[in-house]
Structure formats: C-alpha cells, structure tokens
Amino acid sequence: MFEEFKNAFSRYNNAHVQLIIINVIVFLAMAVITVVSTISQFPEIGEWLHLQVAIPAPFEAFIYKPWTIITYAFVHDLSDIFHILFNMLFLYWFGKLFVEYLGSDKLISVYVLGALAGGLAYLLVYNFIPFFMERVPLLGMIGASAAVYAIVVATATLLPDYTFFLLFLGPVRIKYIAAFYIVISILGTVQSNAGGNVAHLGGALIGFIYIKQLQAGNNWGRWVIVLIDWVKGLFKPRPKVKVTYRNEDTASKKAAAKQKGPSISQAEIDAILDKISDGGYESLTKEEKDKLFNASKKQ
Incomplete structure (x- = not known):
C-alpha cells in the first residue's frame, strides 16, 4: 500500500489511489481555508467556497453552477471525518479489485459516471417529487459516496462471488456487501440525509448498468477518458516545428538514382x-x- 501511494501518479493501474489522494488534498485544502477564514473572523469565505462546490438542490440555483455536478464528488463534510474515511476505504478496497480486471481508465469512467448519476438523481427528486420538494436542503450536497457506490456495485456486478475477509464476520461475497449498502441507502431516503441516499442509489444504478453494457460490448465511459485526454492535451507544450531545407540538385540526383x-x-x-x-x-x-x-x- 505504501508503494501505491508513494508512486501514485507514476504507477500503472493506480487510479484508485490517485482518486483517494485528490479527495484528501481537496479535504485538507478546504479545511485549512475554513479554519483560517474563521480565525480571521471572515467565516463567510469558507461558506462561500462550500457553496461553489456543493451541488444545490433547486434547478434554478444549479443552472448557475453547472460545474457542481462533478465538483461535489471530490468534497467532504469537514465536521465529520468518518464521511471521507469510509468513502476512501471503500474506494481503495473495491477500486483496487476493479483495476486488476478492467484497468484505471474504466475506474475513472465509473467514478465520473457515478458522480453524474448521483447528482442527477439528487436534482430530479428535489424538483419533481413532492415529498423531497418539501425538504430541500439549504447547503446542497457534497461527498464522493455516489461515485464510490458506482464502483462498489460495478465491481460486485463484475465479480459477484469474489470474497472479502471482514473483521468479526470472516469471508463475505462482495455481492452481499453491495446489497447491504443498497438496502441501507433505500431506508435512508426518508431520513435526515435523504438526498445523499438518493444519490447513492443513482450511483449504484449506473455502476450496474455500466458493467452490463460493457459485457455487451458497449463502453459507456469511453467519452470520459477522451475528454480527460483532450483537457490534458491543452496543457502539454507543443513540439517545436523543425524546418529543413534540401538542395534541389541533391534531390534531383536522388530522384534520378531511384529510377535507375x-x-x-x-x-x-x-x-x-x-x-x-x-x-x-x-x-x-x-x-x-x-x-x-x-x-x-x-x-
């Protein structure tokens, strides 16, 4: 594990660790900004930053912050360390298994698709279902849970009988682990974190669909990697164009020799x-x- 984190961005098939590092860096950066702004008696700075990355429930607020449908999946609750801890543990366990069979590119694709599906499910229920419309959260939603659920369910769909050895429980097939957390999320849709649990289910659904489509020969996440590679290309220095001049007499001689x-x-x-x-x-x-x-x- 140490080697995986030490060489996170140079090691082959290491996207699960890269995603964990990105989430932790964002968490620490948000924590520092929030603490400093609070001590400086400008807590509104931290609050403003939170609002810029959290996905808001009302459509009329979301249309002014469309980037939040992906940024929310890299931000975690600063007051609850277990929020990021459990998300990152599950991302590591299931993500490591996922990349062994399907590689880093597909893991990143599922993470992004899970985030998008979770964010979309969150928006839909709070704008079209009366039960949720009466309970719109003020601060929006943050957390990688929907993306992580997508990876958990995708892995369990791909390798349903693969076994994890759990503390106190012993060997447990991962399909049962995934099923347990899906049931927990269904029950949670009528509790205090209703929107978050709906997002979990959205991520879980896309994880299942992704693997089924992949097995049918359709890679729903190919566009994610194409887009990421395009963005990376914007920041790569373009190679200098080397111009060479050729003597016409020499060129003529070579052409004549070729026809000999x-x-x-x-x-x-x-x-x-x-x-x-x-x-x-x-x-x-x-x-x-x-x-x-x-x-x-x-x-």
Missing part, C-alpha cells in the same frame, strides 16, 4: 504477365523476374 534500373516496355510486361498466367510465376526466367521486379518499383 533496366528499362522495360509495356509490351514486355504484358508478355511476362501472360507467361505467369499460363505457367505460374516459377515459369519465369531470372531475367524476366528481375524485369518484373524493377518494373514494380517504378510504379
């Missing part, structure tokens, strides 16, 4: 081809073979 060889007329070529047609290539003499070879180079 015994000349052959079209009639001779036709005669040789007729001979091949009648007796095959082996019926040609060495001289005829050489003529045909030289003629083919000049075409």
Whole structure:
C-alpha cells in the first residue's frame, strides 16, 4: 500500500489511489481555508467556497453552477471525518479489485459516471417529487459516496462471488456487501440525509448498468477518458516545428538514382504477365523476374 501511494501518479493501474489522494488534498485544502477564514473572523469565505462546490438542490440555483455536478464528488463534510474515511476505504478496497480486471481508465469512467448519476438523481427528486420538494436542503450536497457506490456495485456486478475477509464476520461475497449498502441507502431516503441516499442509489444504478453494457460490448465511459485526454492535451507544450531545407540538385540526383534500373516496355510486361498466367510465376526466367521486379518499383 505504501508503494501505491508513494508512486501514485507514476504507477500503472493506480487510479484508485490517485482518486483517494485528490479527495484528501481537496479535504485538507478546504479545511485549512475554513479554519483560517474563521480565525480571521471572515467565516463567510469558507461558506462561500462550500457553496461553489456543493451541488444545490433547486434547478434554478444549479443552472448557475453547472460545474457542481462533478465538483461535489471530490468534497467532504469537514465536521465529520468518518464521511471521507469510509468513502476512501471503500474506494481503495473495491477500486483496487476493479483495476486488476478492467484497468484505471474504466475506474475513472465509473467514478465520473457515478458522480453524474448521483447528482442527477439528487436534482430530479428535489424538483419533481413532492415529498423531497418539501425538504430541500439549504447547503446542497457534497461527498464522493455516489461515485464510490458506482464502483462498489460495478465491481460486485463484475465479480459477484469474489470474497472479502471482514473483521468479526470472516469471508463475505462482495455481492452481499453491495446489497447491504443498497438496502441501507433505500431506508435512508426518508431520513435526515435523504438526498445523499438518493444519490447513492443513482450511483449504484449506473455502476450496474455500466458493467452490463460493457459485457455487451458497449463502453459507456469511453467519452470520459477522451475528454480527460483532450483537457490534458491543452496543457502539454507543443513540439517545436523543425524546418529543413534540401538542395534541389541533391534531390534531383536522388530522384534520378531511384529510377535507375533496366528499362522495360509495356509490351514486355504484358508478355511476362501472360507467361505467369499460363505457367505460374516459377515459369519465369531470372531475367524476366528481375524485369518484373524493377518494373514494380517504378510504379
């Protein structure tokens, strides 16, 4: 594990660790800004920053902050260390297994798709279902749970009988672990963190669909990697164009040398081809073979 984190961004198939590091860095950065702004008696700075990355429930607020449908999945509750702790533990356990079979690119795709699906589910219930519309949260939603649920369910769908050894429980198939957390989230849709649990279910659903589509030959997440590679390309320095000049006389000589060889007329070529047609290539003499070879180079 130490080596995985030490060489996180140079190690092959290490996206699960890279995502964990990004989440932890964001968490620490948000924590420092919040603490400093509070001590400086400007707590509104931390509050403002939270609002810029959390996905708001009302559509009329979300349309002014469309980036939050992805940023919320990299931010965690600063007052609850267990929020990020458990998300990162599950991301490590299931993500490590996922990349062993499908690789880092697909893990990143599922993480992003899970975040998008969770955010969309969150928006839909708070804008179209009366029960949730009466309980709209003021600060919006943050957390990687929807993205992590997508990875958990995707892994369990891919390898349902794979076994984890859990403390106090012993060997447990991962399909049962995934099922347990889905049931917990369903029950949680009518509790205090209703929107978060709806997002969990959205992420879980896309994780299941992703693997089923992948097994059918359709990679729903290919566009994610294409987009990421395009963005990376914007920041890569472009190679300098090297201009060379060629002496015209030298070029002419090379071209003339290329055309060297015994000349052959079209009639001779036709005669040789007729001979091949009648007796095959082996019926040609060495001289005829050489003529045909030289003629083919000049075409």
